[in-house]
Amino acid sequence: MTAIEHDAPVAHAAAAAEQGRLAQAWSAFAESRVAVGALGVAALLILVAALAPWITPQNPYDLTQLSIMDNMLAPGSRGFDGRLYLLGTDDQGRDMLSAIVYGLRLSLVVGIVATAIALAIGAAVGIVAAYFGGRLDSLLMRLVDIQLSFPAILIALILLAILGKGVDKVVIALVSVQWAYYARTIRSSALVERRREYIEAAQGLALPRWRIIFRHLLPNAFPPLIVVATVQVAHAIALEATLSFLGIGVPITEPSLGLLIANGYGYMLSGRYWIAFYPGIALLVAIVAINLVGDQLRDVMNPRLKR
């Protein structure tokens, strides 16, 4: 039990230092107005996606709310009952604006959930490899090397070709694609932290191994993962959209942005551009915003660029 008492004041001081560091990090981040704007846009998109059922004019998954009379309307036109379709309708009379907000919701949820799971798995593997070293480390890292030598889309394609369609399967595929990045990133930062004195002190206190790894080593080795995770959320969203566009991602009953675009593809050649165009814009805005945030985070956290 002495272990906890020893930890407590350290944790307190660390929390205070953390606050100071966070404020510093924010002021460094805010130096780029573009990045702040991108963060605002990303937050707004998440808010819109979270509030989708309350702010959209229509529930695009509820077929009783769709009016087939209103199909293929151009953006800004009014429907049979005088309803305004700001971004037009698709072949089933679905309001594109509502469909995009719901699609965005699904894309963000899939991207964020997959990233979180992959982060947890990757961080655990990487930190264990770094702490124990030796055979285990070289085995795990060889695995990571091999996986990273294949492009993400290929691994996801292989998995989905075997597993079949479904939101859960897409998440499995995205997790399998991502975990290796986190494992490699946290391993290299944990290797540095492992040689620090506080780890030696913790070992001297004879704390249990898992406690040293997850309470002491992990929090200190974690920061570089934030950048990787941010960029990977964007990657995951793009990959999910791609897989759904190819027709091997999410099922047709719950269209994500990628599936909406695939749906509009067939009508594009006849000049009905809006079905494929606007979901793509939403996708693009989301990915660019997240990438810009990630880019600035990288600059802020890169010690080589510190003045």
Next chain:
Amino acid sequence: MLAFLFRRIGQSVLVMAAMATLVFLGVYALGNPIDILVSPEADQIEREQAIARLGLDRPLWVQFLVFVKSALAGDLGRSFVHGLPAIDLILSRMPATLELAFVALVIAIALGLPLGMIAGLSPRSLVGRGIMAGSILGFSLPNFWLGLMLILAFAVELKVLPAGGRGQTRELLGLQWSFFTADGLRHLLLPALTLAIYKASLVARLASAATRETLVQDFVRFARAKGLTPARIVGVHVLKTILIPLVTVIGLEFGSMIAFAVVTETVFAWPGMGKLLIDSIYRLDRPVIVAYLIVIVATFVVINLVVDVVYSLLDPRIRLSERKT
């Protein structure tokens, strides 16, 4: 060098074996192999014949040996849809994919390298910032959506380029190529551009970073002191230095382009092996899926091997550090 080469080849064989085992387990353990390897339209007698022929009544490890043996002999099953050996089908579609990926790679370098160097030479200028911002946009653009927008602009609205297909081809070395006819080139332009934009952004960012790092080095200062023209310093000395890291990255990116061509080929109905894969997934033509996976993994293992060997030739430190461990 020879020892290094042998070790890398040994590793590649191991990776290949591991991947084939995974594909085998994916097909045989996760699904019912009879459903996967026998056409759904087959009748009872055909099913039993196939079960006996494939040895599905025997234990799993025997089946695995049979799978490995026939795979080594180049037999990966017959396509349900086309009735041809799956491997022949894949190989017949391969030139179209390689052609597309190669042209895209050339476009990516031709666009990315000069733009990246310009951005690296004056990172604070409006042009430099514009190029870097453009590169973020470039690799944020969903590949398939970019393809659709190019079709919309050039095929639907302007009607200057075709929306899909491979166009007229000409035979060379027993294979059909779009590259040598005007019509084929017109068909090739949009898909290749779509595939190239992401990589061009990547090359531009790498080239810009490498140029910035190279410009502050002593040999550039000496060259300037020697009175060389800026054009010569940048065009010869800087370019040579930044090419080394770029070559490796570009080599690896060629592989990723072949994989990403799946998307581009689907958008532009380009008859390559990626389109074949997606069609096969739709039609549950599983022998072709298995064959594609084996072929693409083999392609990758070869590309990675070649890049590693080239890199160790360019940079002896890699070889030496491997010897130490």
